[in-house]
Amino acid sequence: xxxxxxxxxxxxxxxxxxxxxxxxxxxxxxxxxxxxxxxxxxxxxxxxxxxxxxxxxxxxxxxxxxxxxxxxxxxxxxxxxxxxxxxxxxxxxxxxxxxxxxxxxxxxxxxxxxxxxxxxxxxxxxxxxxxxxxxxxxxxxxxxxxxxxxxxxxxxxxxxxxxxxxxxxxxxxxxxxxxxxxxxxxxxxxxxxxxxxxxxxxxxxxxxxxxxxxxxxxxxxxxxxxxxxxxxxxxxxxxxxxxxxxxxxxxxxxxxxxxxxxxxxxxxxxxxxxxxxxxxxxxxxxxxxxxxxxxxxxxxxxxxxxxxxxxxxxxxxxxxxxxxxxxxxxxxxxxxxxxxxxxxxxxxxxxxxxxxxxxxxxxxxxxxxxxxxxxxxxxxxxxxxxxxxxxxxxxxxxxxxxxxxxxxxxxxxxxxxxxxxxxxxxxxxxxxxxxxxxxxxxxxxxxxxxxxxxxxxxxxxxxxxxxxxxxxxxxxxxxxxxxxxxxxxxxxxxxxxxxxxxxxxxxxxxxxxxxxxxxxxxxxxxxxxxxxxxxxxxxxxxxxxxxxxxxxxxxxxxxxxxxxxxxxxxxxxxxxxxxxxxxxxxxxxxxxxxxxxxxxxxxxxxxxxxxxxxxxxx
Amino acid sequence: xxxxxxxxxxxxxxxxxxxxxxxxxxxxxxxxxxxxxxxxxxxxxxxxxxxxxxxxxxxxxxxxxxxxxxxxxxxxxxxxxxxxxxxxxxxxxxxxxxxxxxxxxxxxxxxxxxxxxxxxxxxxxxxxxxxxxxxxxxxxxxxxxxxxxxxxxxxxxxxxxxxxxxxxxxxx
Numbered sequence: 001x002x003x004x005x006x007x008x009x010x011x012x013x014x015x016x017x018x019x020x021x022x023x024x025x026x027x028x029x030x031x032x033x034x035x036x037x038x039x040x041x042x043x044x045x046x047x048x049x050x051x052x053x054x055x056x057x058x059x060x061x062x063x064x065x066x067x068x069x070x071x072x073x074x075x076x077x078x079x080x081x082x083x084x085x086x087x088x089x090x091x092x093x094x095x096x097x098x099x100x101x102x103x104x105x106x107x108x109x110x111x112x113x114x115x116x117x118x119x120x121x122x123x124x125x126x127x128x129x130x131x132x133x134x135x136x137x138x139x140x141x142x143x144x145x146x147x148x149x150x151x152x153x154x155x156x157x158x159x160x161x162x163x164x165x166x167x168x169x170x171x172x173x174x175x176x177x178x179x180x181x182x183x184x185x186x187x188x189x190x191x192x193x194x195x196x197x198x199x200x201x202x203x204x205x206x207x208x209x210x211x212x213x214x215x216x217x218x219x220x221x222x223x224x225x226x227x228x229x230x231x232x233x234x235x236x237x238x239x240x241x242x243x244x245x246x247x248x249x250x251x252x253x254x255x256x257x258x259x260x261x262x263x264x265x266x267x268x269x270x271x272x273x274x275x276x277x278x279x280x281x282x283x284x285x286x287x288x289x290x291x292x293x294x295x296x297x298x299x300x301x302x303x304x305x306x307x308x309x310x311x312x313x314x315x316x317x318x319x320x321x322x323x324x325x326x327x328x329x330x331x332x333x334x335x336x337x338x339x340x341x342x343x344x345x346x347x348x349x350x351x352x353x354x355x356x357x358x359x360x361x362x363x364x365x366x367x368x369x370x371x372x373x374x375x376x377x378x379x380x381x382x383x384x385x386x387x388x389x390x391x392x393x394x395x396x397x398x399x400x401x402x403x404x405x406x407x408x409x410x411x412x413x414x415x416x417x418x419x420x421x422x423x424x425x426x427x428x429x430x431x432x433x434x435x436x437x438x439x440x441x442x443x444x445x446x447x448x449x450x451x452x453x454x455x456x457x458x459x460x461x462x463x464x465x466x467x468x469x470x471x472x473x474x475x476x477x478x479x480x481x482x483x484x485x486x487x488x489x490x491x492x493x494x495x496x497x498x499x500x501x502x503x504x505x506x507x508x509x510x511x512x513x514x515x516x517x518x519x520x521x522x523x524x525x526x527x528x529x530x531x532x533x534x535x536x537x538x539x540x541x542x543x544x545x546x547x548x549x550x551x552x553x554x555x556x557x558x559x560x561x562x563x564x565x566x567x568x569x570x571x572x573x574x575x576x577x578x579x580x581x582x583x584x585x586x587x588x589x590x591x592x593x594x595x596x597x598x599x600x601x602x603x604x605x606x607x608x609x610x611x612x613x614x615x616x617x618x
Numbered sequence: 619x620x621x622x623x624x625x626x627x628x629x630x631x632x633x634x635x636x637x638x639x640x641x642x643x644x645x646x647x648x649x650x651x652x653x654x655x656x657x658x659x660x661x662x663x664x665x666x667x668x669x670x671x672x673x674x675x676x677x678x679x680x681x682x683x684x685x686x687x688x689x690x691x692x693x694x695x696x697x698x699x700x701x702x703x704x705x706x707x708x709x710x711x712x713x714x715x716x717x718x719x720x721x722x723x724x725x726x727x728x729x730x731x732x733x734x735x736x737x738x739x740x741x742x743x744x745x746x747x748x749x750x751x752x753x754x755x756x757x758x759x760x761x762x763x764x765x766x767x768x769x770x771x772x773x774x775x776x777x778x779x780x781x782x783x784x785x786x787x788x789x790x
């Protein structure tokens with residue numbers, strides 16, 4: 001075979017035996033997924049009867065029914081309900097467009113992009129079903145989207161998230177408009193938010209009125225634009241009048257929850273008297289842990305730098321401006337860099353928690369105010385989303401995606417800002433470890449925060465509560481639970497059988513076959529192994545040729561880089577670079593040692609430390 | 619995407635995508651199963667598919683993801699392909715060149731293999747490969763270059779062995 005690339009180019013599936021399912025079968029299975037009760041048991045007969053009855057009432061009501069089978073006589077209709085009695089799909093005959101006149105109904109979330117100061121509370125909702133109705137053109141634009149979520153709590157949280165976004169945006173006082181949360185009103189079963197862009201705004205109409213109404217697991221979000229600038233009240237009334245016919249129908253999905261309040265602004269639960277809280281960061285703070293090993297960087301200048309106090313502070317730029325940060329008490333920096341791979345951490349302490357809260361609020365406000373940077377010299381435009389993440393006392397993800405000529409590019413950066421007590425940790429990734437991805441940045445958030453898990457956990461020392469008993473700040477975990485990089489405790493990879501026995505820590509099984517390359521080792525105090533690679537109680541292997549050749553991790557053990565059972569393959573790759581294998585991965589050897597990770601395809605299920613030339617297992 | 623459009627899309631691209639995924643993961647039956655499942659998901663999420671600029675890429679990415687996320691084998695359990703999971707109709711004689719190529723591809727790191735297949739077999743430009751695998755173009759270029767070199771070396775040096783079929787016993 002002379003030119004493999006030619007072969008690859010001519011690689012054809014012709015002649016490959018294939019026996020695909022019939023297209024109709026593929027669709028049938030697809031439809032089944034679509035209707036599936038996510039994790040909930042199939043509907044019982046009683047629930048089905050209830051649905052049919054309800055649907056019948058709906059049909060009998062004033063709903064303008066299209067053609068199609070009568071739900072009351074078609075028991076195969078799949079208006080599934082969960083065991084709790086809630087619908088899991090929006091019935092086909094649910095008239096979301098009632099009273100709209102000539103609306104276009106689509107099976108997607110037209111309100112997904114609802115945006116308050118850069119926060120889009122409706123994007124990427126975990127919906128079971130969604131439907132929209134829209135009339136636009138001329139002077140008016142009316143949109144309704146019904147989101148059906150998994151349960152009432154999700155629905156309520158979604159509803160509150162919209163209110164929070166509006167509340168936060170209202171507090172920001174946008175230069176080009178006013179967002180206002182209208183006061184709750186007994187006569188209206190939901191919340192109303194207005195956005196007034198002001199008279200003379202470039203776009204007419206200038207006022208958007210958004211209504212949010214939640215029944216059971218269903219959230220209705222509507223938007224209407226009109227020319228009510230200056231006095232939005234007529235707009236509020238118009239919008240509510242327009243929903244008059246629809247709102248009672250929402251009872252189909254569950255009880256109305258009424259108007260809700262935004263969540264409490266209470267980032268200070270973990271603060272209090274800060275007299276005893278240290279502001280000095282210990283030199284051995286685990287700021288640089290969880291990154292790939294220094295030796296994996298392509299040149300010596302690259303790789304790990306710090307943690308130290310000499311690296312420059314991380315700048316924050318948005319819309320051409322640099323954040324003017326307030327005074328702080330102490331700062332530690334660390335970086336791991338490689339070609340096109342920039343990872344930086346910065347831990348800052350402030351005089352007290354209030355100062356830390358204020359610093360984060362200031363920074364986040366600046367970032368939220370700039371969803372899009374001006375065009376750069378190279379033609380790229382950075383688009384920015386800012387959202388909360390559930391870490392520390394408060395956490396934020398600043399996700400930046402570079403676009404070129406309006407199209408996506410694989411470039412961008414992700415910055416996590418996590419405050420706990422009087423400390424603020426910034427975790428920033430740029431280059432190919434930093435692009436936020438298309439999943440609302442969730443994968444990126446997971447990667448960065450799991451890499452930095454030790455740095456995040458140790459922030460507890462800067463809170464009033466401290467890190468709990470028996471810890472001086474969480475800067476170290478029991479070394480017994482750490483496997484590697486060269487062995488476990490006194491037992492080092494490469495030690496001969498005699499050296500191992502001399503430690504008194506192991507028992508080495510006699511070789512039942514004199515030609516065997518390796519003998520099994522058990523380690524005193526270790527549990528019976530549950531390692532899926534091995535039957536029976538074997539904790540390690542010692543090789544005639546290479547000495548201690550393999551140690552199987554015990555449950556709960558982690559590598560010095562923080563990788564253990566449950567870590568994702570991405571975590572492993574982030575910690576150890578390129579991996580060999582598929583589903584079962586070997587890392588590149590470092591100092592003659594290598595890691596082997598078993599995975600279920602997504603995350604680690606077991607792992608072991610190996611001599612790079614081990615001859616005990618294939 | 620209506621039923622007819624979906625059926626046409628499925629009929630037209632099933633074999634092609636299966637071939638591509640086969641080259642990426644090295645197991646024909648598994649490739650077929652994953653592509654099948656990806657099409658089922660495609661219909662289930664057809665709104666997403668409609669939004670996708672390249673529906674075929676959507677299916678390919680989904681199938682690849684499914685393949686990667688399947689529990690395949692632990693090294694201890696490594697043994698000749700498990701016939702129990704193969705589909706009944708796979709009886710045609712294998713094309714030797716293709717088998718050798720796939721076997722060589724299998725020895726490359728996954729990222730290089732995927733880049734090679736996407737660029738040379740799926741005819742995607744570097745930028746599209748970068749977008750599909752979520753890596754910068756420079757990285758993709760490096761993977762392609764390393765992958766080509768490695769592939770050439772593998773196919774010239776390696777004896778025609780049955781790679782990967784060793785017993786995974788531990789010699790205790």
